Amino acid sequence: MTSPRTRWIGLVVISVAVALIIVDSTIVNVAIPSIVDELALTSTQVQWVQESYTLVFAALLLVFGTLADRFGRRRMLLIGITIFALSSVVAALAPTGEALIASRVVQGVGGAMILPTTLSIINSTFRGRDRGIAFAVWGSTIGGMAAVGPLLGGWLTTDFSWRWAFGINVPLGVLVVIGALLFVLESRAEHPVKVDLVGAALSVVASASLVFGLIEGRSYGWWVARPDLAFGDWAWPFAISPIPIAFAVSAAGIAGFIAWGLHRQRIGRSTMLDFSLFRIPSFRNGNIAALLVSLGEFGIILSLPLWLQNVLGYDALQTGWVIVALAAGSFVASGAAGSTSGRIAPVWVVRAGIGSEIIGLLLIAWVISVDTPWWQIVIGLFVYGFGVGLATAQLTGVILVDVPVSRSGQASGTQSTSRQVGSALGIAVLGTVLFSSLGTEMDSRLGDLPDAEREQVVSLVVDSAGSAIPALDAQSPEAADAAREAFSDATRWSALAAAGFLAVGLLATLSLGSGRAARDDEPDTLESADRPA
Template sequence: MNAAEGGRRRWVGLVVISLAVSLIIVDSTIVNVAIPSIVKDLGIDSTGVQWVQESYTLVFAALLLVFGTLGDRYGRRLILIVGVAVFALSSIAAASAPSGEILVAARFVQGVGGAMVLPSTLSLINAGFAGSERAVAFAVWGSTIGGMTAVGPLLGGWLTSAYSWRWAFGINIPLGVVIVAGTLLAVRESRDDARRRLDPVGAVLSVVASASLVFALIEGRNYGWWAVDHRPRLGSWEWPGSLSPIPLAFGVALLAILACVLWALAREQRGLGSMFAIELLRIRSFRNGNLAAMIVSLGEFGIILALPIWLQNVLGFTALGTGFILLALALGSFGASGLAGAFSGRVRPIVVVRVGLGAEIVGVAGLGVVIRPDTPWAALVPFLFVYGFGVGLATAQLTGVILTDVPVSASGQASGTQSTSRQIGSALGIAVLGTVLFSSASGLLSSALDSRGIPAAERDGLVSAVVDSSGAAISQLAAAPATAAVAVDAKAAFSEGTRYAAWSAAAFLVVGLAATLSLGGPLVGRSDEVTDEASETHQLLAAPHGVAHDDGGESRRRRP
């Protein structure tokens, strides 16, 4: 195969890899829209609903690091193919599930497949592309993630409305076949030739640490952060005592993390490789980049929880209508990949990250300004587009910055680590912004009902009905003349809660932007680099028709 054919094959392979990312990202969002139909068809209770949504996320986050490391040893393409196959086969079980228990079990297996796919795609890009081509490849990968986060609800709404919720899972089967075939034809195998020894103890500790931490972050608001609010149930067994399981989960996570570190240090002293990337954390860009990615993910994806709830239960849009509105986010994200590619080699990736985060901050804060109980959809679209544009710029290029100094031989382990950082940040964002949304809505609605002179017992019942249903009870309250005024108060309270969640997300993104100041070279004490960076930022914002001014190659020679 000549060089031209090899180059074309790599870019075709990138398309296939992006499809694989689309498969798992869409599935993580498509189910949210299908939940009401699943509840009606299978008759599952609220606990079952939570497990349908969260079983996938829990397993997915827990196994990212393990499969990233296994990909380094046994082959990243091999792990990708097996992951897609597992995902597609478990989708058959999910699509044909006769009960909630079977559906939850299928979702667990889907999480295993997804955890094999995500770090494999990252490490294949890191190993297969270099220089400016790597920046373009990461731009395509990141824009796919940002875009598919918004496309998922649209696709789920259409499939559920036009056909059945089962097609929300069934669509994964033909896509899986296409991805496996494309991977075999267009993606070259890549592995660590050193064949480092496996670390089963480290693998178990990493799974325990990730699973318990993500479980605590996701379920804290539901079960209670300290005293138990709702008791977990498994069949006939019910959680005993008055202490919530969440402090126990945090304690297990802390102990497992400490054990991970101590075990990794012990193996390092004996000259053995470890699951926990101690040696990679000595790389400044990798260490600081993971911290920045975690903070950014906290702000980026937490707001996705609040917006669909508000759009459907306050503004009254259908699931399909909500998907169409969120499509603006996807269009912005996809558009960002073209701009990032145009500036590849002319502007340092970290500058692209900062511009992207700036756009995200503007978009999310703008949403906080315009959100009202009667906001027209046209007022939301421009800010969603700007937010999506920022996600498309920042997500991919931040990944490239994190992995830029990582040896190719450790790409899978590094990809799994940074993916885990993002997942933990996303779970933390859902926990924090969910708490902001529901606590604010609860407090504001209680105050409004108090001002109407509604007795305390009745007030508490109305507040619980609205908040526990995530606002779904508002339409029922509005339909009854006796409670129509309560529905007006509930819409106002949920709108204010969504505004507070948006502003909180913007604040976290500001912190994330500040965290990137530790990346990409020193920014203080060297006025020439400050001037160069300001010039690059000006190029990215102001250059006409996507063409940057050439600086003689200096920015291309500097390491990101």
């Protein structure tokens, strides 16, 4: 049993642990253009720098949620923070794009250990109205640290190097480890289950092949293989592209995952996904809404830093000041959401948040041009961030409100997986929208150029994720202007696509009903199913 004071200090510690993930993500977004310049990343590699982390993160959340219940939640948190910090050192020293992507994969492993564990700790430690407040504090801390991330990353990238943007994770990780050892009580499930390794493998295959197809489709050909398609020295021997094959593998993996899980459940064995949880309406409908919302929620952050630096000419620190408007809106909204706990049904807060996100994205899409003043983007980002804060602070509580504490680890992992799968798909889809639109828009604007020259300029801009635009000024000002206009239009299309996904997510929340504000009838103690170690 923890004292109330220790319990709330522990909440701050685990919130900062999650904020470590958020800071890393926002720093990477701001630093991407500098990374592209130094490591000569292609546009596809830019997507993979983000996607490799998110994909591994999503694929392993269920595994580590279950392992945390079995071996100890605080222990899993400490291991995850250690892995995350050490892989950040490798990322900071990466000599090539491939090495950076590999380090991001390992960071994804550490992040997958951290997130479901923190949610499970909150769910097993707090009861009644305190639980709603705890989730709001968790979200507010994330919002505050998210505000620090763009500025910290912009400052480090501008005055030092993008490599320090990864190195900063080490001292933060040390602080979290010390705080967790002092203020977070160890807990685990009374009757832990074994990990379903086959189910885990099927989920990884399904998600990895789907994201691979979405990202690489424009490079390999969506249906017919590109004539020069090769993997190293091995030339692709088939007329059909690898992409439809990847989609088929993903579909088979999803079907196999469901069939295998239902089979193990029928014979009384543990499964990666507890399908019986989906009999709980709030859990089932909440996960569907979370996945759809996450498809559009952060995709714009892939394109905006590239657009701000390569089209408007901002440096990384100036970009950080613009992006911080999103985090400021999120921080304000998360605090406001906490004050509504017990008075307004959380599902209505979620709906208001998603609506604000859509309005913010539409504002951004409306004002984007080659000479947009910074304050117009800031207004849209603040409104968008305000919506993110409202939705994030309450959607987790809506999903977990009726879940028994003894199954909180797997339930937390499941809802986190839904959101991360949505985020992974969002990055893949919106990144493809951005770069495909960029190529199409540039091709139409450079119609007066000879075919060979036009293809060369388009490939240069698209493959460099826009970082070649400033250099084009010295060679062909007309082509540079066309590239800026095309990148602005492509960023607008990406914002509109994100708004479309969010609109579908908003419709999905209509199936959630009014929901309950909290489980007030529960005692403020740990249940026997979640005993301290």
